[in-house]
Amino acid sequence: MIAIISGASSGIGFEFAKQIDDKNYEEIWLIARRAEKLNHLKKILKTRAKILALDLCEEKSFEIIEDELKKTDKKIGLLINSAGVGINDYYKKTSLEDDLRTIDLNIRALISLSKISLKYLKKNGIILNISSSASFIPQPKFAIYGASKAFVLYYSRAIRREFKDIKVSVLCPNRVMTEFIKDDDKKTIKDLGNEDIKKLVRKALKQMGKKDIISPHPLSKLLLLISKVIPHSLIMKFEKMLGMY
Numbered sequence: 001m002i003a004i005i006s007g008a009s010s011g012i013g014f015e016f017a018k019q020i021d022d023k024n025y026e027e028i029w030l031i032a033r034r035a036e037k038l039n040h041l042k043k044i045l046k047t048r049a050k051i052l053a054l055d056l057c058e059e060k061s062f063e064i065i066e067d068e069l070k071k072t073d074k075k076i077g078l079l080i081n082s083a084g085v086g087i088n089d090y091y092k093k094t095s096l097e098d099d100l101r102t103i104d105l106n107i108r109a110l111i112s113l114s115k116i117s118l119k120y121l122k123k124n125g126i127i128l129n130i131s132s133s134a135s136f137i138p139q140p141k142f143a144i145y146g147a148s149k150a151f152v153l154y155y156s157r158a159i160r161r162e163f164k165d166i167k168v169s170v171l172c173p174n175r176v177m178t179e180f181i182k183d184d185d186k187k188t189i190k191d192l193g194n195e196d197i198k199k200l201v202r203k204a205l206k207q208m209g210k211k212d213i214i215s216p217h218p219l220s221k222l223l224l225l226i227s228k229v230i231p232h233s234l235i236m237k238f239e240k241m242l243g244m245y
């Protein structure tokens, strides 16, 4: 049985790889562009790792992954779609190229990897998609990213209900200090909701498959609740007053 992690070269994907190291997978497949970071991770892991240094914004990467899956006799026990990008800025300031890249990675790559994996997932295998607390309400000054994560949330919840033999969960972290967070983003009110990456991943591994939405941070939980009971227009107005956009 193998585990596949996209976005394994840093941040949340990297932490997942470390924490599943003792979970009896025969192999962990590590996907991201930076081969040197993946090689470093491979050296740390006790489990045999396969490095797939690929750009998931390129179609041919998925052919390569599928070829590898065809070659192995092992089934997938766990697929973690963690690769993701996002630019925290006003829509008029981001380039179209970056906007489309966000969609390509956060949406197209995630559904491509999931679709390819379906045939190779073992009975009761798990797909864990990484969305975000930014998926709960529209995100002025983070519009494309927030919308891409709303896609991941809705898509994951929907397909979970279609499958009998595959478990799908969606993780919605609040804010995690990884390479994702740029220096300019660091000092905001969002700092109040910073997650401990180890704790986040530990909880996700415990709840994946069993729970539909996994949102361990108390602020994430609160935001999810608020997003269900208070009109989004009012929440965004409040965020404006707090200077969040």
Ligand SMILES: NC(=O)C1=CN([C@@H]2O[C@H](COP(=O)(O)OP(=O)(O)OC[C@H]3O[C@@H](n4cnc5c(N)ncnc54)[C@H](OP(=O)(O)O)[C@@H]3O)[C@@H](O)[C@H]2O)C=CC1
Residues within 6 Å of the ligand: 006, 007, 008, 009, 010, 011, 012, 013, 031, 032, 033, 034, 035, 037, 054, 055, 056, 057, 081, 082, 083, 084, 085, 086, 105, 130, 131, 132, 133, 172, 173, 174, 175, 176, 177, 178, 179, 180, 181
């Ligand atoms: N950090 C945060 O506050 C939060 C993050 N998230 C989500 O968690 C996920 C992981 O983010 P995080 O770990 O924080 O960020 P990082 O920037 O640390 O990790 C992103 C990962 O995606 C990979 N990646 C980026 N572009 C590509 C590409 N074109 N092809 C293949 N891999 C790519 C990167 O590897 P490489 O550069 O080597 O290709 C890296 O491994 C993302 O989906 C993010 O949206 C959700 C909520 C909060």
Ligand SMILES: CC(=O)[C@H](N)C(=O)O
Residues within 6 Å of the ligand: 086, 131, 132, 133, 134, 173, 174, 175, 176, 180, 190
């Ligand atoms: C980067 C994230 O996804 C985070 N939840 C945020 O909204 O800052």
